[in-house]
Amino acid sequence: MNYTVAIYSGNIPSTTFIENLIEGMSEKGLRILLFGKKLKDVSYKENVEIIATPQSELPLILFVIKEAGKLYFKNRNKLSKLLTSVKARNKSFRYFVKDLGAILPILNAAPDIFHIQWAKTLQVYPELMQLLDSKIAVSLRGAHINYSPLNDPELAEAYRSHFPKVDAFHAVSNAISSEAQKYGAVSNKIYVIHSSVRDSLLTGDVHPKIKGTKLEILSVGRFHWKKGYHYGLDTMKMLKESKIDFHYTIVAQGDVPEEITFLMNEYDLSNEVTIIPGLQYGTLIDKLKSSHVLLLPSVEEGIANVVLEAMAVGVPVITTDCGGMNEVVTDEINGFIVKVRNPEAVAQKISALLGKTENELSLMTSHAREKIRNEFSRQGQIEQFHSFYNKLATE
Incomplete structure (x- = not known):
């Protein structure tokens, strides 16, 4: 076809x-x-x-003239309607030309x-x-x-x-x-x-590691209110109060919001929390593989790719039940899932994770990888x- x-x-x-x-x-x-x-x-x-579409002014104007000429000979009525519509919503000549530069080649190609x-x-x-x-x-x-x-x-x-x-x-x-x-x-x-997920993430053995080491918790995603990082910090405060030995790393692009800085100081988490301003993909996957658990504290998501990647490489996941995450994670089967905006529940799941035997963790991460292999390849x-x-x- x-x-x-x-x-x-x-x-x-x-x-x-x-x-x-x-x-x-x-x-x-x-x-x-x-x-x-x-x-x-x-x-x-x-x-x-x-x-x-060219971005500098003169090449863009010449490009628009050329594409407009093509459309004129193909369908002058369509060109007239386009010019009228784009002009009506653009008071600036610059944006008028910019929009024409985006639309004209598509109309001419007519895929x-x-x-x-x-x-x-x-x-x-x-x-x-x-x-x-x-x-x-x-x-x-x-x-x-x-x-x-x-x-x-x-x-x-x-x-x-x-x-x-x-x-x-x-x-x-x-x-x-x-x-x-x-x-x-x-x-x-x-x-x-x-x-x-990339096929390469589904290769190699899965050996989750928790016992006898400081718990390395990782969250990944840009700084935005929907990512729920303040709820993640609320959970870290509870873990510290419970004397759990942990370190929480947030890998997030963008400026650190004042709220996050305030909470880290308010909760005295400067030694327990590290913020990394983004990582290259390969380095991020290495960081993920070296972590003990991936935490997704989001308020809104579609389906978070980083959760899929964690499940593929055998890292246990704790996620909020937002967006389509319950289409991926089944609680206590291939990960942990909690209600949104509930740091207490996240802390309880971390405690449950720490209470798992090696065999129980291996079974959970095996189920997670199988889910990815079957539905997200x-x-x-x-x-x-x-x-x-x-x-x-x-x-």
Whole structure:
């Protein structure tokens, strides 16, 4: 079956999971188009074509003139509608040209399937829904669905306007699928395809280690209120009061919030807590493997990749029951799961972890790895996306 898929995130290259999708679909032989800002040189297979929009002013203007000319000869009525719409929502000439530079090459290429990776794109470039003669697919991910529309009424209204017209949705979890339906996403057009982990993480033996050593607790994720790090520090205070020998490391990009600094001082945790401002992927995995437990204290998530990675490499996990995490972790079977905003429950689970025998821990981490192997493998994800695109292309 021959068809063209545009995988659109706006940046080239994009995030790891989107790059994995591009690589996987190119391996399946699909013709892939990538649009947006080219952040750096990247090598893809020959069936992946990059159509980059220039970012500096003069090259961008020349690019827009060229692409507008193409569309004029293809469909001058469509060009007229595009210019009218983009001009109406842009008072600045600079942003008018910038938006045209993003939209025009997509309209000219007219792929069979246009797969939007970030749902907010529907609000940023509404003309894609109005003028693009392609099947439209939208991925439903984390913050874009779980809380951004709650804080932004205009975004919520854009979703309500556009979601009923989308041809198919990819959801990272059943939980996020349910959330999207509140904004008009049609349930029988939503396909749940979980994230995947790298195959290399599923190799090697699993030997969890707890007894006789200082408990090394790790949390990973950018500094944001939804990550719940203050609840994590509340738990560390309880562990210290219980005389548990531990060290808590937070690997998080961004400035350390004042609240976190205050709590570390207030709870006298300067010797027990270390904050690392981000790590390269390989170094992060090494840090994960050397930890005794991964803690996800989040208030909101889709499905946290770091939990999948911990389960794959055999590190016990304690997670809050947020987003789609209960689709991954079953309490006391392949990890521990607690209610959100409940540091006392987290402390209890850490105590339960410390009380496990070596055989009990090995069984738990074996179940965790098997869960990842069966439901979150890269090959499984590739096959599901290929079926997703095939079905959409033939409808």
